[in-house]
Amino acid sequence: MKSLLSTWQFWALGSAVFAALTAILAKAGIGDTNADFATFVRTVVILLLLACIVTVTQSWQSPSAVSPRSWIFLVLSGLATGASWFCYFRALKLGNAAQVAPLDKLSVVLVAIFAVLFLGERLSPTHWLAVSMIAAGAVLLTLRI
Template structure:
């Protein structure tokens, strides 16, 4: 099995538990506070991982690659908004309906990446993305 596929599957399993644990964890908390707590825990964990891997030797390169940093800032803001909106939706919605709609990000990512990166997609890929979109609508409206 390809290494990227193993890590992608691990990401999917991890993301699933993020949604499940968040639904349980926001029971008595506001979505904003829950998002903040999760972000702080995530930051501490990731700094520890980067430190243990020796990644901080690249800090000086942040100054050299300002465009990369600007896009990472944008990604951080979009990620925080995604978590916040997900938590708001989970607070009042059913997890089994909220999660598939959140995963519409897959469809949006494919469409935007085709436009921006000029990536090629096969007919099987197109059919798969369309089925994801249709499946999301069926689950959300069930």
């Protein structure tokens, strides 16, 4: 039997929990702080944490061992992450976490669409229904009613 720690579901749920905590902790901490500076602080903390993790797990590797194709996509992913955080912290500064976070989670819907369009992945009609429900739920949570 597979160890729980070796399943994608375990790590995906961990990601969801920490993403939820990110919204709550960021909203609590942003207060009178500039959103861009708050994003910078968060980024420095992440960089230090990941350096520790890579060191402890002995996962450092030579940059030359990474293919040029991987470099391109990792750099583009980093730029997308930075843009996402920039937008997210601005949204949290201006709005309620309980409304900002669900709208941000429309990324789940976009991932499904992009995975089909760009990665050739296939979704069943049931999966498309679920994606539609996520979209509807995210939009409904942003309404002030």
